[in-house]
Amino acid sequence: MSSLSRPGAVTGRPASAKTTVKDQEIAAEQRYVDMAYERLDEMRADAQAMIREGYRQSLAGTKGSLVDRDAMVHQAALRAQALDIADDGLVFGRLDLTGREIRYIGRIGVRTSEHDSLVIDWRAPAAEDFYRATPEDPRGVVRRRVLHSRGHAVVDLEDDLLDPEAADGLTIVGDGAFLASLARTREGAMRDIVATIQREQDEVIRAPADGTVLVRGAPGTGKTAVALHRVAYLLFRHRRRFGSRGVLIVGPNRRFTAYIERVLPSLGEGSASLRSLGDLVEGVTATGHDSPALARLKGAETMVRVLRRAVADQAPGAPDELRVVHRGVVVRLDRQRLDKLRNEVHRRSRGSVNAARGRAAELLLEALWQQYTDIGGHEEPAPPGQENLALWNDLLAADGLGELEDAAGDGAASNGNGNGSGAAKKPEGKQGEFTARVREQRAFTDFLMAWWPIRRPLDVLAALGDEDRLRRAAARDLDRDAVALLAASWADPATLSYQDVALLDEIDALLGSPPRPARRKPKAADDDPYVVDGVNILTGEEVADDDWEPEMRELTTSIERLERSRRVDDGVVEERPEYAHIVVDEAQDLSPMQWRMLGRRGRQASWTIVEDPAQSAWEDLDAARAAMETALGGDKPESRSSRSRRGKGRTRKPSTVQRARYEYELTTNYRNSTEIAAVATRVLALALPEARPARAVRTSGIEPVIRAVPGPELASAARAAVQELLDQVEGTIGLIVPLPTGPSRTGNPQPDLFSVDGETGTGGAWSAADRDRLAAGLPERVQVLDVLEAKGLEFDAAVIVAPETVAAQSPRGLRVLYVAVSRATQRLTVLTGDPQWTAILTTG
Ligand SMILES: Nc1ncnc2c1ncn2[C@@H]1O[C@H](COP(=O)(O)OP(=O)(O)OP(=O)(O)O)[C@@H](O)[C@H]1O
Structure with missing residues (x-):
């Protein structure tokens, strides 16, 4: 520690006229x-x-x-x-x-x-x-x-x-420079708070690295800031553990991730992955919000059953009949037999659909042989068989099964009792000859590729745009209206919603990876009947014709290892990464399906979960909570809130049996002036009467403007309010409008969206086009965004348009409105067409 000489004065009075x-x-x-x-x-x-x-x-x-x-x-x-x-x-x-x-x-x-x-x-x-x-x-x-x-x-x-x-x-x-710094102009990107972290925040930042840290707090209490500083802390104190296996930070949308992306680099940490819920699956980007009704359907855990049936259903365009010819005898499998076989493959392969193509081939060949013997074709003289043992072993290994035994020790197949898994019946004698010949036929390989295609999650989801197919998958889990609504949303796969991404990840997990080639050196393409035009149709891999063996290659230098992880980041290596620590921001909005998606990325992870239930747009919080517990590894809450006590004993020691859980509550609002916080508190009292608001610490002397405006004039009033604010604040302005209504992605009207009749004067049916018109010509520091896009962001000034519409758009509309009115640091203007709302926001 240093010991410099100290200045001697004891008060802040001027030492001379010029130098204080x-x-x-x-x-x-x-x-x-x-x-x-x-x-x-x-x-x-x-x-x-x-x-x-x-x-x-x-x-x-x-x-x-x-x-x-x-x-x-x-x-x-x-x-x-x-x-x-x-x-x-x-x-x-x-x-x-x-x-x-x-x-x-x-x-x-x-x-x-x-x-x-x-x-x-x-x-x-x-x-x-x-x-x-x-x-x-x-x-x-x-x-x-x-x-x-x-x-x-x-x-x-x-x-x-x-x-x-x-x-x-x-x-x-x-x-009071700290308070002054809270009122500073916002420049559109969050800054680090490293110099002014407060005690209750520091306790979260330095909380233990194991288990789960759950942070609750009202808007503006620094939950996001604290979560990001915690990442910097974890990477500093446990670099080996978190640096090598990685930290994932998940935010609600891209606006939000762009807003916070500078904080960690400014703290010297560039290695964490920052993703929105729309970017978690490689190769896919979603930016669309579903209507509340659609989101409710897509996010519910019921979808797991629906998707399981969907991947087990026949692939679109799959042929209804298999027909091969052997020694002049035509052998057929019809639709009914094929359906049974498909179910059998799914039953035996326990869900990993893409890896099961080898097994599908095996069962098809068995069924064909059965059919062949039923029609007497096997009475033909037996040719020399059993020469394809090695080929079968490749096929079985690709499916994760054991090898066929060579009972005679001379390359001949055994009688079918020797396979450790007991799952595969081994072809022998005439059957061996039959299967070897049939398998080489183009008719068989073409059929196999079309009947059991290697499927991609997007294809499976798009296929559910067909109402009949979705109805089959839904069984009794969804009613007719739900099927119609969902099918319409998937009929145009060009636009994906945030909830769709979680479904794609679920499908991906069900499909599994296509089988990898056996670890031994690949067979020469010429010898392999499953190689068509240089591609192995079982694995989808291109078959190399040189001696190159990928498993021999090791990454020897750290530059190469870094390069590889970068390639993973770029999506070049398409694997689902697992992380050592996952931070989930705005966690109150996650659906059960989204929790499942995160759970797959953090099976061994510790977690930091940041949430405010009062801001939740998600309706069934109990279901989401249960899904969260599963994602975290079945933890049950272990400790009490730290709110009521300061200092010691803020967390209880976790039991040794369960994974540790540490819960914190942040209680001071650093964002809103007390005047703006008062408006937010009035909305909170309606949205969640039992919730406690945070304590705002900065009084600005500027009262929010709550203005009654006839519905048809809302748009022009909003532009006028923005013009006024442009003169009053130097930094960012958010113009926050209700969720868009109007045509859905499919071009049909969305029947589930609240739409206000303009003549009633309440206004607020905002289409995406209206929004664009509103934004036209405004300077860059003004952002026009809907209430869901505003999550987690903050502005020097905010204009909220049609709170009555926001409140009515979904069962959780009041909580969404609470989010909207708590975004501004300095000035808030609310434009409402409903006099009742003027009263609510002004006096409560
Ligand atoms: N200790 C602090 N010192 C200075 N500024 C702070 C401090 N804590 C929070 N802030 C500021 O307060 C604002 C709100 O913080 P943050 O966005 O993290 O809150 P939040 O709880 O995540 O809000 P929301 O629930 O609305 O997303 C930010 O501008 C942040 O920089």
Whole structure:
């Protein structure tokens, strides 16, 4: 720890006409900060030298030195990257402790060349007191000082005196810069809060890394900010565990992920994957919201049963008859027999549909042989058989079955009792000859590819756009209206909704991967009857005609490993990744199907779940909760809320049997002024009377504007309100409108959407085109968005259009409205066509 001489003044009064005590304090801190930056420059130079040295070593050229070089260059590059982020606001805090110890806190740790600490990384244990100390529990801190900087320059200071008894000549300066910083202009992207993290937030950030951390809090309490800082903390403290297996952060939509994407890089952490619920499945992007009724259907766990039946149904275009000729005898399998066989394959292969093509081939051949013997074809003289044992073994291995035994030890097949799985009957004698011949026939291989195609999730979903097919899959799980509504939404596969993505993932899990080629060297294409035009029709793999064996290839250097993980990120390697930690933001909106999708990505993960049930658009919270518990690994809640008690005992120790669960509640609203928070509280009282609002800490003196406007004039009133606000605030403005109504994706009117008759004067039937017209010509700092798109975002000013429509659009409309009215930091304008709503929002 450093021990600099301290400034001696004890008050904030001016020391002279020109130089205040604060100026002197700033100058003293600037000297320290300059010293830290000088050292940072040296560390940067060291990192660059290490990179150069790494490349120099590579000239030696041996494999060992190549790996050494690689590791060295990689480490040095990471270091250089981390040092770069500290260029802005390297030092932001100072603690003066009892015993005259001083600690400077910053974005990264900086040490002198003698390894003395100049700046402590904010995530290190020694920095914890900076965030946790309070006047009631000073933890040895006498004074906490926040340094506000612009680039390398310290521009302001703010002190908290935590232990007046021990102040002993320490200067205290500051004038509420923290509160002032909350009112700052928003620039459209979230910023880190590393200098001003509050105690209750810090407890979440540093919560244990195992199990599940569940964070609740009203709008603006910093849930998102805290979750992101927790990721930076976990990656810093448990780099090996979370850095290698990865951290996934899931947000509701792309606007939201774009809004928060700069926070982690500004904290020096670029390695976490940030995805919206529409981007979680490789190769698919969804940006559309379903109507509330449609979302309810698609999100319910009933869909698991429906999709299971859908993948077990005959593929579209599958032939109804198989016909082959053997030794002049025509052998047929009709539709009925084929349906039975298909069910049999599904029954035996337990759901992994794409991997079961080999088994399908096997059962077809068996059935054909049966048919052949039934019509007496087997009375023909037996040719030499059994020569295809190896080929069968490939086929079975591809399906995950054991190998056929070579009972005679000379390559001949056994009599069918030797297979460990007992699932496959082995062809022998005449049957062996029959199957070998039939399998080579083009009629058979063409049939197999069409009858058991390797299916893609999108194809399966699109096929459910056919009402008859969907009705078969739905059985009794969906009524007629539900089938019609769902089929209409899938008839045009060009547009996918957020809920569709979870369904695609479910289908993907049911389909499984196509079978991989056997681990041995692939057969030459010429020998393999399942190779058609260079493609193995069982596996879908191209058959290489050289000796290249993929399993021999190893990734030897970290550059190669990095390259591979990058390729996975780019979607080049299409595998469903699993993560070591998953952060779910706005978790109150997840449907059971979306929880299942996340669960598949975090089977071994620890979790941070961030939610506010009062903002939930999802109706059946109990079903969602049950699905969440399953996704998390069957945890039951373990500990109580931390809200009522400060300080010690905020979490209860988890039992050893269940996975740990830590629950927190954040209670201070840092976003809204008290005036705007009052309007939000009135809506909350209607939406969820038992919910407790958070405490807003900043009063602006600016009352929200609640204006009654006749329905037809809403659009022009909205534009006028935006023009007014453009003069009043410097930063972002959100123009928040009801969910779009009007034609659905299929071009038909959406029968399930609330639509207001313009003549009643309540207005608010907004089509996507209306919205575009509204946005035309507005400057970039104005965003026009619907209420669901506004989730998690914030603006300097917000205009809410037609709250009465928002409230009526779905059973959870009031909660959605609560989201909308809690987005603004400085100014709020609400335009309503319903006088009742003017009263509700003004006086409650
Ligand atoms: N300790 C803090 N210091 C400074 N700003 C803070 C602090 N905590 C939160 N904020 C700011 O308050 C605003 C709201 O934070 P955030 O978006 O994380 O809240 P939230 O609880 O996720 O809200 P919502 O439920 O509406 O999504 C952000 O601008 C954030 O930077």
